[in-house]
Amino acid sequence: MTDLIRTLVSFAQNGPGRNDQHRFAYTPLSSHTRDIRLLALEPDQRDDTPIHCNLCIYSLDANPRYTALSYVWGDPRADSQFIVVNGALFEVPTSNLADALRHLRQHFRRSSWSDVPSLIWIDFICINQDDVAERTSQINLLPRIYASATYMISWLGNGDPAIKSAIDFIGGVAQASYGESPKATKEKPRIESASSIRHTEGTDDQEMLNTVVDPRLIYLFSMSSDIPAFFSLAYWRRLWIVQELVLARPNVNLLVYGQQTINFRDVQVFRDAWLAFLKQLQLIPEWESILSDTPGWDKISDSWTTYIRQMETTLTVWSYYDFLRGVSMSGDSLFYIILGGCYQKADSRDSVYGLLNLVNQTKLVPDYRLPAHTVYTQWFTTVLADWGSLEPLYFAGSSRSSSAYLHDLPSWVPDLSTEMRQSPVWDATLALTIEGCPDTRSFWFSDGTTADSFSRIFDGRMLQIKAMLLDTITSVSPLGSSPAEASRILAEICRACVSTDGAGRYQTGIPILRAIFRALMCGVDRFSSSQGSSATAVVTREYQVAVGSNEFQLAGSMPLLQAVAKFLAQRGLYSPEATNDAVLRALCVPSKPLGSDLHADARLAAAFVALLLSGLSPQATTDLLRDLALSAGPGMI
């Protein structure tokens, strides 16, 4: 303690950076070994004393028992703090890490934590961040460090009452779902048809059974409004966290928020139970009008829709962890790294380097001296070489990123610095890649199928490629983002086509309007997933997803995950049947190419006509219907 005071006084007098003698200095790790440093956190009965710890070198080969810490680095320099390591001052760049250590020190005092080793591995402290060579060699050890940790603690932060309450709720529901304790049964979210809260007159018994809601549900709802906050935590969206969560074993993954602790497994269990519960509610006919008579409902009814949507969006991103843990590790770097675009990173090179440890075989070695565009190009060069065809180019193109394309990046390399723009062509691509094409050979011009025979990369950034220049674009009609505008432009195009071409036939022999309609749909029937229920009719941004026997719509970046899931399935690296996760299984459900179901096509085409009606005369409408080979009754639309 006196040492510390002396150190602190000296520090206070001299200020940071002026006196380095009390600053912590690393003992170098011997290279070419599996040595790591581990931090022993010294216990302290008081919470406000400075954090003391000792850093020692251990060999991973000796199987030390330790806890790996996973946390968000946060904004460097925002709020740095000092801790004491081996009696010397050590600057931790964000208050988040110091806060984590302070709370962990308290947790370690608890008897329930007696099994959790207080030797901790923390990337920022255990790796000498100023030693580039050490950083590089330790990054290669990361998979082992996370996989052989006795426990992994995910530090989620501290202080937000909404998240505290969410964690209590999640823990309660998870415990209830395990179905053991009497308390659990009471809290278990389900709809009890027996305990009627409302006596409906003039309805038959069956409907009665379907429309009675337990008043405790209202309580559950009011309790659960904080849940989206939990799933929206910055922690879940950070790129470097992905590999940590994927590499660690879920059953030893503790999530810590301030004083609270919850198991990763519990969150998975909660997610499944909660989705099932929400679905049950949605299945009750006219549930909303029933609930509206229930005391307390008015307080939450407004936010209901928002709530459901928010839940779905946040759970989608969260489900990536299950996905990544479920897929085979022998896979290509393509998938991990494309998905990495959805995560937040401080350094755009991390899109590749942050996930490299999840890839078994790679020739890439992290080198932070290289600019991002070079890192992406090197990575994609290996992807193309490994893939055996140029199909990964679907992810590339200067139109694929949502904002400015990364400077100096070749157009044939995917821009991983921003989230990829969704495109209707995706779906057609996927449908064609996975379901629509029985014979891949029919897409080859030549017999050669080795990468060298159809492409060559030179000067590090030029891709020479065997190609057929088909045609030149003569006119372009962007449809805009408003349906009214799109409808007007579509009507114009259709009118022009019908008037200039008397026969009204496209090259393939189908009516020209049908060809335009198919082009608009990119050849895929996007309505087939919504068969049977008009209320859940979905296209593109929302996907129908099954959890157990229940179906949900998931929004947001689902198409990207779907693309990855399908490509994996195609490569035999991911078997939807083998996984227990119904969310992922549902992602591989095929979408129907247009032309496979005439009735479905007709319904779609009728909708297409209806959309154009406002801009067309009755005669033109009749012509349209004729050209689409439709005799649509009013019931079809």
Next chain:
Amino acid sequence: MLVKTLEIYLQAYDHTLFFTASGLVGNGPPSMRAGDSVVVFDGVKMPFIVRRYNVRGTSQTDYELLAPCYVEGFSNGEPATMARSSLATVEYITLF
């Protein structure tokens, strides 16, 4: 409801319908414009939109890759069939 769904579909994505010199119709990226080309790569199922650039001071032509596109009637390997029966020319192009 179908109309509503179609509207959602139109809103959710950028749609750019295009026509080519030989009368093909397709759906492509928002950044495409007249003068761009539709190109098919060996072994790749979907066509792409590319933009041609002349390399300064030479007669060489390089291409920028914009994005994959959908061309009606070209989903089952028709271009490759044309290439194999020498109805179309296959060449090496350079993407930058």
